Amino acid sequence: MSLNQDWFNEMIDKDNQILETYRELLLLIGNFQEE
Known part of the structure; x- marks a missing residue:
């Protein structure tokens, strides 16, 4: 479960x-473009 959370945070x-x-x-x- 924590592994999925780490992967999610990394993404x-x-x-x-x-x-x-x-x-x-x-x-x-x-x-x-302004210049």
């Missing part, structure tokens, strides 16, 4: 990292 951490990277890329693209 959530990976998703959060991807979302943060994606958001940073969108901000960079937005800044680039």
Whole structure:
């Protein structure tokens, strides 16, 4: 049971990292388009 919880938390951490990277890329693209 705890193993599944650890795996679930690990997947959530990976998703959060991807979302943060994606958001940073969108901000960079937005800044680039403004100039």
